[in-house]
Amino acid sequence: MAHILTEDDNWFIDLDRKDPITHEGFQLGDEVIVCRACRCVQLNDVWEMGPTGCKYCGSSEASGDFDRDFIEHKVSGATINKAGPIRITHKKKKKLWPYFAAGAAALALIVLLILYFL
Ligand SMILES: [Zn+2]
Numbered sequence: 001m002a003h004i005l006t007e008d009d010n011w012f013i014d015l016d017r018k019d020p021i022t023h024e025g026f027q028l029g030d031e032v033i034v035c036r037a038c039r040c041v042q043l044n045d046v047w048e049m050g051p052t053g054c055k056y057c058g059s060s061e062a063s064g065d066f067d068r069d070f071i072e073h074k075v076s077g078a079t080i081n082k083a084g085p086i087r088i089t090h091k092k093k094k095k096l097w098p099y100f101a102a103g104a105a106a107l108a109l110i111v112l113l114i115l116y117f118l
Helices: 007-014 044-048 068-072 097-117
Strands: 031-034 041-043
Touching: 007 068, 031 044, 041 044
Parallel strands: none
Antiparallel strands: 031 041
């Protein structure tokens, strides 16, 4: 199932695809596998990692051969193998202004009380 990239696969190297998990380009000697569903090419190690299957679309069916036409005509356009690193969205900062407002109000009250008793 897996395919080892050789000189014959330079057309594929030239496509400059990236592995969906490592985000690294492919090199001669890499053991790769093609997803039958989305035609995404990924490292065999990535395919086998965790639940075996395509780390792009989740399909567990690999294409039997490393076919140029099949790989070049991807199913869902330019996004496959071109995706950047997964972005982690940062949690929104907690709003602090209500605490400041409460603190200021308390301070004003204390000042007023002190002035009242003087
Ligand atoms: Zn897939």
